[in-house]
Amino acid sequence: MEPSDAQAACFEAGIKFGSLYHQFAGTPVSPDSADSLSRAIEESIENQPHCEAVTVEVLTEELERALVDGPADYTELTGRFLDVEIRIDYEGHTVRTRMEMEDGYPLMRLVDVDG
Numbered sequence: 554m555e556p557s558d559a560q561a562a563c564f565e566a567g568i569k570f571g572s573l574y575h576q577f578a579g580t581p582v583s584p585d586s587a588d589s590l591s592r593a594i595e596e597s598i599e600n601q602p603h604c605e606a607v608t609v610e611v612l613t614e615e616l617e618r619a620l621v622d623g624p625a626d627y628t629e630l631t632g633r634f635l636d637v638e639i640r641i642d643y644e645g646h647t648v649r650t651r652m653e654m655e656d657g658y659p660l661m662r663l664v665d666v667d668g
Contacts, residue, residue, distance in 0.1 A: 558643060558644040558645065558646050558668075559646045559648075559666050559668065561643055561644070561646075562603070562641050562642075562643035562644070562646040562647070562648045562666065562668075563648055563663060563666065565602070565603045565604075565641045565643055565648070566639055566641045566648045566650045566663070567661075568601070569598055569601055569604055569607070569639050569641065569650075570637075570639065570650065570652060570661045572598065572601070573594060573597075573598050573607075573609075573637065573639075574632065574652070574659070574661075576597070577590075577594055577630055578629075578630060578631060578632070579629045579630065579631075580629065580630040581627050581628075581629060581630075582611060582616065582627060582628065582629070582630045582634065583616070583620075583626055583627035583628075584613045584616055584617055584620075586627070587611035587613050587616060588611070590611060590630070591609040591610060591611050592609075594607070594609045595607040595608065595609050598639070603641050603642060603643045604639065604640075604641060605640045605641060605642045605647070606638075606639070606640040607637070607638070607639050607640075608637065608638040608639075609635065609636075609637050610635070610636040610637075611630070611634055611635060612633075612634050612635065612636060615633060615634055616628065616634050619633075619634075631659070632652065632654060632658070632659020633654060633657075633659070635652060635659065636652070636653055637651065637652040637653075637661075638650065638651050638652075638664075639651075645668045646666060646667065646668035647666070647667045647668055648663065648665075648666050648667075649663070649664040649665050649666075650662065650663055650664060651664050
């Protein structure tokens with residue numbers, strides 16, 4: 554049985570999140586580099602097929618809290634510091650997804666599927 558176009562659109566969203574998270578996790582980040590890193594992540598993921606929009610916010614207040622007692626002025630990027638939204642358009646179906654922390658773990662979920 555072939556997947557429906559809506560199911561394929563959801564799969565595409567999962568691919569984008571997997572590449573986003575696993576490509577950029579561990580990247581050195583500081584409050585000063587947070588904006589440029591956000592833009593680089595967005596532009597990188599938007600290159601992928603069917604990806605209409607990516608919004609990445611590095612949570613600088615959370616980042617600053619993590620650096621208060623640390624030995625350096627940067628840390629590594631993890632889901633704890635990210636708020637991400639991705640919109641996929643595949644064969645007339647639009648999928649909106651979001652990643653945010655829940656109970657200390659970065660969860661990626663479908664927000665809605667239209668079309």
